[in-house]
Amino acid sequence: MFVHLRLHSEFSVVDGTVRIDEVVEAAAADGQPALGLTDLSNLFGAIKFYKAARGAGVKPVLGAEVFVQGLGPEAAPGASVQQHSLPRMLLLVQTHQGYLNLCELLARAWTRNMVRDQAALKWEWLQELGAGLILLSGAHSGPVGLPLLAGDEARAQDVAQQLAAAFPQRFYLELQRAGRTDDERQVVGAVQLAARLQLPVVATHPVQFLGPDDYEAHEARVCISEGEILGNQRRVRKFTREQYFKSAAEMAALFHDIPSALANSVEIARRCNLTLVLGKPQLPNFPIPPVDGRVMSVDDYFRHVSHQGLEGRLLHLFPDEAKRNAERPRYVERLEFELNTILKMGFPGYFLIVGDFIQWAKENGCPVGPGRGSGAGSLVAYALLITDLDPLQYNLLFERFLNPERVSMPDFDIDFCQTNRDRVIDYVKDKYGKDAVSQIATFGTMAARAAIRDVGRVLDFAYGFCDGISKLIPNKPGMSVTLQYPPDPPKPGDKNNYAIAMEPVLAERIEREEDVKTLIELAQKLEGMTRNIGMHAGGVLIAPGKLTDFCPLYQQPGSDSAVSQYDKDDVEAVGLVKFDFLGLATLTILELAREFIVRRHPDQQDFAFERIPLDDRKTYQLFSDGKTEAVFQFESRGMQGMLRDAKPSRLEDLIALNALYRPGPMDLIPSFVARKHGREVVEYPHPLVEPVLSETYGIMVYQEQVMQTAQVLGGYSLGGADMLRRAMGKKKPEEMAEHRVIFRKGAAEKGISQEKADEVFDLMEKFAGYGFNKSHAAAYSLLAYHTGWLKVHxxxxxxxxxxxxxxxxxxxxxxxxxxxxxxxxxxxxxxxxxxxxxxxxxxxxxxxxxxxxxxxxxxxxxxxxxxxxxxxxxxxxxxxxxxxxxxxxxxxxxxxxxxxxxxxxxxxxxxxxxxxxxxxxxxxxxxxxxxxxxxxxxxxxxxxxxxxxxxxxxxxxxxxxxxxxxxxxxxxxxxxxxxxxxxGFYLSGHLFDEVEREVRRFARMPLAHVVDSRDPIMVAGIVNDLRIINGQRGKVAIFKLDDKSGTLEATADEALINANKHLLKDDELVVAQVLAQPDRFSGGLRLKVQALWDLGAARCRFGKYLRVTVNGRAPDVAALLREFPAQREIGEQGELVRGLPVRLEVLRETARCEVQLGERAQCFPTDAALAAWKAQAHEQRAEIVFD
Known part of the structure; x- marks a missing residue:
């Protein structure tokens, strides 16, 4: 019997390729009773491993391989830690106290003791925090093995004794036979030392990859992290082909001569008994201030401040007292329902914590968004100033945020001004303690294209070759594509998108080219593997005490911000509560604009966006005109076109359009617009749902409408309707069948036939798949309205x-x-x-x-x-x-x-x-x-x-x-x-200024005056923002033509591109024959180019002749014609001559005449040519005659 206690998974990042699910499956298949995970200086994968192992019936042993400072050569008198490699040892968690100590040790190493970009434990820390941990010596890389291999047995014995004293009955000398040349010397030395000191030995195997055929992929990963080339003969090879996950039988054969070393691996696993309590959130304690001298419980205080906050909101919503008194009962009823639900679930502290830091932000110049996500549907959140949108006014549902029938942690996503967000986090750190607050780690993975490029580099393939292969991988927004070979036959329910099946060219090249096959098959093994550690965009943890009582911390070398070593799913699993502090540039823009307004307008000293009217006609006109560049959520060209069609006239319209403009429901936009403007009859799935769907003209737009329809027609509670919505989103047939029966029964009780009930149920199921969260759309549309109002006023x-x-x-x-x-x-x-x-x-x-x-x-x-x-x-x-x-x-x-x-x-x-x-x-x-x-x-x-x-x-x-x-x-x-x-562009003038007067002689229409026309017109302008794309009929050039009067987008086909490569460049003047056509995206016009000329060619095309004035001394015509001859091109019609005839205007005191030079006396009129003719003309009078 044998248990693997030493294993580097993909979470070791630089040198492990073992995927947790696969190795757990291998251990279970081999009948191994337990398995250890000991990634390098981290527990990144610990919770995932813990869950997977327990799920497979394998006992999980958590631990980490660690660098230790103070025991190796660097500890010798006069030695420097920078001159020597630190020894490495293995720490295994024996008890829950050991887990806490390991978390603390790793956090200290990453945040307080980086040595050459490596987190290192200090020996005194190990002595202080060794309780509950089992220590393995590190074999040939440890502080005992290193002196043994160097022949310094006295030093090895001294260190072993120190370690044994610090870890009584919990220190083992580690033995390894992993195919290294010095393994046997180390094993012999360690066994002899163990015998002398009466210390136990244990056999381990340094697992770096899963199977023998994964060695090359592992080496590729090492090379990627080290910037090496796989085939470089001088590269230091730190790993051997033997470092795969060996079976218990293989390990038994390997250590048949030291059976106690095998037995001790099992004994250690038996001694390691860590049980983690997962899935139980633990909130920090919110300090409750006294109220009127009274000490209140959390629940009572929560209820008190919620009612108090509601009164403040009602005073603002309904300044008229009679109106306020009339409206109060329905608000109080909703508030009480929410309060009771929150208190029953045990989450008042969560609301108080969020309300506190948001209130601090608002009082200290840190703008906060009106809401985000489903939290905007809570009246309690509105009362506590967490959100700024009245959920009753916009018919937002609390149950979409917190379902009374399904207890789950509430999750507010809070938008803060980008530049002030860190100030709010600092406030939270000051309030709850720096040791209790951190941000959250994210694990970046190797996507398909990145894996190809990384692997191609270490294989030393040409960049262009690898880039070309990577671009064959389909890259569609929202679609995850894999490099793996599609299963044959296909597996039922397989939702993977296989690049090889989607792109025939890729499949063909894999079949035909050995290098492509090598590249893809090596990339397949690394695809999806953890590549780097980052920081979650907004997640902030607040622990009830030290964070290291839950998880270790990690700090990027060179950074001063620590993050959890667990990702957002795992921190929540161990009980930590995540608060989302998101930075939103729009809030920074609004705050900056507010500062400008207050500074420049004496009558606006109390200006606040919360007080602007929401029925401003000019603001809705801006949206209706589609002039929403830089208006939050509505700035895209497609959105602008939709606004021009829809012509929104109220905030509810903006909310609906914001929800509709996304994949799926976009198809409903024409019907929505037609119904709004009376061009299409408004129909409802059933008369009973008219109050639910009237604001969106009978169309289901929001998830909340699906829930309300289930409530009205199917007899669901809103909590049950939220469960139905979730089931519809998951599309599980068995769950859907159960809900269909429930819905039919509820509908029958309202006199609705089964046929009609099924029709509505099918409609709900369709909309639930892409319906949008109304609370989120409403909050963001309010922010959009604020930015639109600002742009107008x-x-x-x-x-x-x-x-x-x-x-x-x-x-x-x-x-x-x-x-x-x-x-x-x-x-x-x-x-x-x-x-x-x-x-x-x-x-x-x-x-x-x-x-x-x-x-x-x-x-x-x-x-x-x-x-x-x-x-x-x-x-x-x-x-x-x-x-x-x-x-x-x-x-x-x-x-x-x-x-x-x-x-x-x-x-x-x-x-x-x-x-x-x-x-x-x-x-x-x-x-x-x-x-x-x-x-x-x-x-x-x-x-x-x-x-x-x-x-x-x-x-x-x-x-x-x-x-x-x-x-x-x-x-x-x-x-x-x-x-x-x-x-970055022209500010003090325009490149068109120099040529405008001349160009208007033949391209008379300014771009600002161009209208839709079937007839070609002549225009001119400066090329900007040129890009060339691959269209269905070849390449297409798309560029902006700017003549200072206006800018229009223009397109040119591949033939024009090839004929005008010298001309189609940014900042070049072009003269063009175009057709002006409507552009449905911009709502304006687009120019389809039929012909292009530069200025010289245009002068030839539209000019009659070059007139040069002479008075006495004639210019050197022959030299000028030699220097600036006409251009000759061979085309389908034979030789084409492009040039202008030259006429000399001869002046005398009493006479004037023009002399037409010979037919061959033509020049091509570039700016340089005109300057040369002017230099030799009388009073520099040389000009082109157009009329």
Missing amino acids: FTAEFFCANMTIEMDDTDKLKVLYVDATHFGISFDPPDVNRGSYRFEPVSDKVIRYGLGAVKGTGQQAIEAIVAAREGRGVGPRGDTVGPFTSLFDFCARVDRSRLNKRTVEALIKAGAFDSLEINRAALLASVERAFDFANAQQANANQGGLFDMFGADSQGASTQEPELAALPIWGIKERLTYEKTAI
Whole structure:
């Protein structure tokens, strides 16, 4: 008999490939009574292993392999821990106290003692917290084995004695035969030492992978983590082919000569008796303050504050006392029902804890969302200010959140302003103790595509080859695809999506190419395996005491934030309660906008979004027009098109549209819109459900409507209806059959036939599959309304807040900039004398561009600039208050430790120095000079005492500002090109400016005036946002054409792409013949390109001739024609000549004539050609005649 006590699973991350379910199954199949899991420095997989093992009838033994500091070579006098590898040993949990001690030890190692990015236990910690733990020596890698192999038996004996004394009757010398060259020496030495010291020995096997054929996959995983190549002959190979999960018989054969070592493996397993209590939530104790001097129980206090909070809400909802008194009974009735349910389930503390930190957030400048998820359906949550949406007004159901007939932990998802979220977490840490609060680990896994790329790299295959194979894996949103071979024959109920079955090209290449087969089959073994440890986006744990009484902690090397070693499912299993603190950028935007509003409007000092009216006509008009760029939840083009069709006129419409616009129910949108506007008859599944479905025009949109229909027609309680909804979502046939019988019976009692009952039941089942949670849709639609209202009524503040939040994303900034101009907003350029880090409103229609949005700057640099303006600068001019007077003054006053030359250059390119000097070229060329001047100023100031001896004039030369470099001002194109590198787009002008007058001679229609037309039209503009996609009929170029008057999306087919590769580029001017067609996505127009020209070709196409004025001296026509000849192309119609005839306009004092040069005297009129002709013409008069 033998028990494996040493095993690295996939949760060892760097060197284990054993999947827990598979190894538990193997142990059970082999008849092994117990199994140990000892991942490296962690218990990441402990709870999953514990459940799986118990489920399979195998006794779970929990433990960890640990690095120990203070017992190895690093502990010798004068040695450094950085110079030696730390020894490793094995800790196994014997009792519940041992589990608690191991949790504490691992937490300390990760948070307090990282050695070369490895968590290490200190020897004194082991001595302190060894109770309830069994210690194994670590074989050849342990503090006993290492000196044994080095021939230092005295040291080995000394360490063994120390360990035996610290772990009396709980220390074993470990023996291994895993195919390493020094294994037998270690075994012999350990057995002899054990005999001398009367210590027990135990046989272990260092399991790293499941079966012998998994060795290559394991080595690939090791190489992935170490950045190595699998076939590198110089690579250090730390593992052997023998380190698979051996059967008990194989281990018995391996240690037939030391039977006690085998027996002790079983004995140790027998001694390890850990029982975990799972699934029992344990809330922290909420401190109850006295009320009017009275000490209250948690239940009484909960009831008291809920009623008190409701009164405050009713006062706000119904300012009229008579109306308030009339409405109060139904609110109190609902409140009492919820209170009784919550108290019966034992969750008042949960509500009080959540209400407390949300209240703190609201009182301390940390904006909180109105609600999220089903929690918005609770009136108690509304009364306690946890949510800000009246559930009775919007018919939201408490039972969708907390079902009286199914006890489960409530789960509030709370949105906080992104920038302030951590402050709320810090408050919770201060209130409950830092040892009681942490965030939650997540385990990133190797998805199919990532596995292919990782494996391809360690196989040293070409990147392009691997990338091409990975792109054959279907990648559809919401669909999980596997690399595994599909089972043959198919298994009933198999819901996996098999890439090899979905993509015939992949299957064919696996069959045909050996490298592809090797790559896929190795990736198959690693697919889905834990790859890295992360942090849950919002989950925060609050423990009733120390977190390590429940689970160990992990801290990423270089981080200062600890997380649980268990994921969200496992922390809940061990009894910890998760609170979701989610960061939402929209709340940050609203808070920033509120700050701008209060600062700029004296009459808005008490402004709050909670007080804005929810029936504002202009806001609903914004939604109806689809002008919802940057409006929360409604910003996508598809959503904008839906809004234009639906024309919402109340919050309920926004809620429904928000719920409908997702896969599945999207098909119902046309019917919803038609019914809303009277184009389709509103029908109900049964007259009794009209009150339930009237707000959505007879269409089931929400999960709550499914529940209410079950209640009204099937006689369900709302709690029972929630159970029905869950069953419908799971689609289990046996459960559905049971519920159908219940529904038929309830319907029959209301006089409804079985046929009709089945019809409605089928309809409910269909909608339950994709119906949306109304509480969530309502809360988020309220937030959407707030952002829409802000955009209408405080437009400048809206865009300032959004652009400040998005200032690191140039693409989003450009979209916002364009949208702002459509709303009549103009922008003052960035300015070192007026600007700050953020975008700021100057007036209702003017925004000052944020200096922080200039690429190459940063918050520290901008703060230094503002500080210098306010007299908090550096150097002899540092206390000067007011605007900078020159580039030299700027560099002398701003703290240059926070500002480098690249930052100054970026600000110049962006136009931020235009208020000091309009010549950006001169400024840019003078940056080095300005920094030298500033350094000299500082040096003089530091030696001021010396210069004072000679009088002030001694410094005169160095205080005189030098001249700027003498350079001509940039032209429009050069200025804008530099500007785009600094800002991301053009702010001070437009590339179309230089050519607009000429282009309008032949492309007369501005894009802003284009209308739907069947006839081709000529347009011109600058290409932006070009992308090329693979369409059904070949490649398609999609780009925006911008002529300053407006922007329209255009498309060009593959033939045009191939013929105009030089032209179809961002920032290029194109002239195009197009058809203007309606675009149902944007609600505007889309241009279908039929022909394209650059400006030179367009001049040839639409110009008549080039007229060059001559007065006396004739130009060198032959040289000019040689330098700028007509272009000749060979096409289907033969040779095509593209050029303009040249006419000389000859002037005399009393006469003027035009001379047409010969037929071959044609030039191709590029900008350079025109400039050359002008240079030799009289008074630079050379122009193209179009009419």
